[in-house]
Amino acid sequence: MENIQTELAKIFKGELDTTAETLDFYSHDASLFELRPQVVAFPKDADDIKAAVNFVNQHKAENPELNITPRSRGTDMSGGAIGQSIVLDISKHMNALHEVTPTTAHVQPGMMFKDFDIKTIEQGSILPSYPASRDLASVGGMVSNNSGGEKSLQYGKTDNFVTELSMVLSDGNEYVVKPLNRDELNAKMSQDDFEGNLYRQTFELLDKNYDEILAAAPRVSKDSTGYHLWNIWNRDTGIFDLTKLFVGAQGTLGITTDIKVNLVTKPAHSGTLVCYMRDINQLGEVIPAVLAHKPATFESFDDNTLWLSFKFFFAFIKKLGFWSWIKLALQLIPDGLVLIKGVPQLILLIEFTGDSVDEVKHKIHTTRLDLEKFNFTYMEEDETEAKSRKFWLMRRESFNLLRSKVKDKHTAPFIDDFVVPPARLTEFLPKLRVIIKKYNLLATIAGHMGDGNFHVIPLMKIEDPKERAKLEPAMKEVNDLVISYGGSVSGEHNDGMIRGPWLKEMYSPNVLGYMKEVKHLYDPKNIFNPHKKTDADWDFSFSNIRKNF
Numbered sequence: 001m002e003n004i005q006t007e008l009a010k011i012f013k014g015e016l017d018t019t020a021e022t023l024d025f026y027s028h029d030a031s032l033f034e035l036r037p038q039v040v041a042f043p044k045d046a047d048d049i050k051a052a053v054n055f056v057n058q059h060k061a062e063n064p065e066l067n068i069t070p071r072s073r074g075t076d077m078s079g080g081a082i083g084q085s086i087v088l089d090i091s092k093h094m095n096a097l098h099e100v101t102p103t104t105a106h107v108q109p110g111m112m113f114k115d116f117d118i119k120t121i122e123q124g125s126i127l128p129s130y131p132a133s134r135d136l137a138s139v140g141g142m143v144s145n146n147s148g149g150e151k152s153l154q155y156g157k158t159d160n161f162v163t164e165l166s167m168v169l170s171d172g173n174e175y176v177v178k179p180l181n182r183d184e185l186n187a188k189m190s191q192d193d194f195e196g197n198l199y200r201q202t203f204e205l206l207d208k209n210y211d212e213i214l215a216a217a218p219r220v221s222k223d224s225t226g227y228h229l230w231n232i233w234n235r236d237t238g239i240f241d242l243t244k245l246f247v248g249a250q251g252t253l254g255i256t257t258d259i260k261v262n263l264v265t266k267p268a269h270s271g272t273l274v275c276y277m278r279d280i281n282q283l284g285e286v287i288p289a290v291l292a293h294k295p296a297t298f299e300s301f302d303d304n305t306l307w308l309s310f311k312f313f314f315a316f317i318k319k320l321g322f323w324s325w326i327k328l329a330l331q332l333i334p335d336g337l338v339l340i341k342g343v344p345q346l347i348l349l350i351e352f353t354g355d356s357v358d359e360v361k362h363k364i365h366t367t368r369l370d371l372e373k374f375n376f377t378y379m380e381e382d383e384t385e386a387k388s389r390k391f392w393l394m395r396r397e398s399f400n401l402l403r404s405k406v407k408d409k410h411t412a413p414f415i416d417d418f419v420v421p422p423a424r425l426t427e428f429l430p431k432l433r434v435i436i437k438k439y440n441l442l443a444t445i446a447g448h449m450g451d452g453n454f455h456v457i458p459l460m461k462i463e464d465p466k467e468r469a470k471l472e473p474a475m476k477e478v479n480d481l482v483i484s485y486g487g488s489v490s491g492e493h494n495d496g497m498i499r500g501p502w503l504k505e506m507y508s509p510n511v512l513g514y515m516k517e518v519k520h521l522y523d524p525k526n527i528f529n530p531h532k533k534t535d536a537d538w539d540f541s542f543s544n545i546r547k548n549f
């Protein structure tokens with residue numbers, strides 16, 4: 001083969017780019033890794049993706065390093081959206097909305113969530129599994145990472161909403177994947193072709209090891225690790241649903257070309273109870289007390305996030321517009337005065353929704369009365385979200401602020417997404433703080449409290465070998481602690497290069513073996529997104545930590 005670009009250009013309609021500027025840009029996502037691609041390809045349609053897969057299959061023997069990393073908006077925090085061969089950016093052309101109704105949508109994977117959201121809201125509905133990166137990410141990225149966010153407490157993650165996917169698989173053909181009943185499954189399994197073989201072998205693996213696989217599902221409300229084999233085949237309902245395999249697979253099993261999802265009605269009104277918590281030792285009692293009131297959302301962030309947001313409050317101008325920003329800045333004055341009484345360790349945001357302002361007001365007030373026993377330093381009832389908007393901005397924007405505003409250090413997401421059963425947080429959090437202190441990590445902590453899902457983002461000089469040397473031992477201690485509490489190392493950001501190497505700690509050798517078997521079955525030549533998830537190893541990941549900022 002001459003060169004990838006020249007050869008691929010013969011069969012590919014979209015643009016192919018090998019300029020240094022483009023390769024630099026695509027060498028990074030929001031993770032702490034860098035992998036430089038050889039070419040960035042922008043498929044016009046599914047036929048282009050099929051052509052790229054066929055091209056790789058054809059030339060794999062002579063060029064074993066040839067592979068494809070699908071990518072959308074590149075906000076992946078785990079290193080999932082970078083690769084060393086062909087990066088296929090589906091967001092440039094494959095971003096159309098085919099159809100939206102009040103209950104469903106049919107969309108191409110590259111559509112930005114924020115544009116999708118405008119269209120669904122016109123129908124009175126939302127896809128509620130959106131991430132904090134809702135203004136940056138695409139619907140396809142959400143599907144491939146099985147993203148979740150502030151509304152996941154009430155609605156669950158993206159896998160709950162996907163009803164059908166179109167996928168280009170490793171044989172270079174496009175297939176429709178959706179839940180099948182037993183007759184439909186039998187029909188698929190009787191096919192004498194690539195697809196029939198996939199269904200047969202997947203079913204055999206899952207049915208033969210049914211109880212062991214079911215028992216391996218993490219016992220927390222959110223998880224994005226491994227392949228969710230336990231959700232595919234359900235003997236009780238007789239439903240076999242391969243969307244559950246591809247959602248969250250990070251492009252390691254195939255490339256998504258089309259997505260159908262269910263939507264939920266956007267709540268008419270929402271409001272927030274804000275609580276300043278000085279002493280986190282009561283968390284174990286506070287969480288169930290809050291959850292008993294069935295909030296729509298239960299989020300938190302720490303004192304470091306609060307200070308950071310004050311320091312960089314100016315940056316919110318762009319997001320809000322000048323006058324809204326001034327209004328919000330004025331609102332901060334009374335909050336600043338409250339802080340004189342003592343800086344809270346955690347700020348809790350407890351959101352309620354309802355059909356009327358009065359209903360929301362009532363829910364907030366009842367919860368406040370119940371929570372008064374916990375001696376929070378401050379509580380604010382906001383039945384319209386007008387006053388609490390500043391706190392939601394801080395919660396949603398903290399990681400982005402850190403990425404863009406702190407110039408002398410860099411965000412190092414390596415313990416950024418663990419989940420611990422909420423009831424055990426009182427015991428867990430002090431132990432976590434000890435580890436953070438031991439490694440002298442300057443970190444912000446924000447989280448989805450109701451799910452026990454925490455985002456700890458240290459700021460480090462990663463280019464300094466001494467700082468880099470902290471990564472593995474600190475990660476090991478945190479992950480071991482999380483697993484010892486029956487948690488998951490990733491609630492929503494997925495494995496990629498950072499947590500793939502830890503799957504052997506999360507799962508038994510047998511269960512990890514089944515996941516690897518599935519990867520091999522769907523992608524026998526390892527052409528899709530190598531070095532991620534079950535194919536990851538720490539030596540490779542560590543040797544590709546970002547050095548250029």
Ligand SMILES: Cc1cc2nc3c(=O)[nH]c(=O)nc-3n(C[C@H](O)[C@H](O)[C@H](O)COP(=O)(O)OP(=O)(O)OC[C@H]3O[C@@H](n4cnc5c(N)ncnc54)[C@H](O)[C@@H]3O)c2cc1C
Binds near residue numbers: 029081140
């Ligand atoms: C500031 C910030 C906040 C974040 N907050 C959250 C959060 O709250 N919750 C959360 O879940 N995540 C969060 N993330 C991570 C990330 O933004 C989300 O997971 C998002 O959904 C990824 O979308 P994307 O379009 O950027 O996908 P990309 O980063 O482009 O891709 C994500 C993964 O999907 C694969 N992929 C992309 N397109 C396809 C395709 N068509 N077919 C197959 N595979 C594909 C890629 O290979 C990659 O592995 C955050 C990131 C940032 C920077």
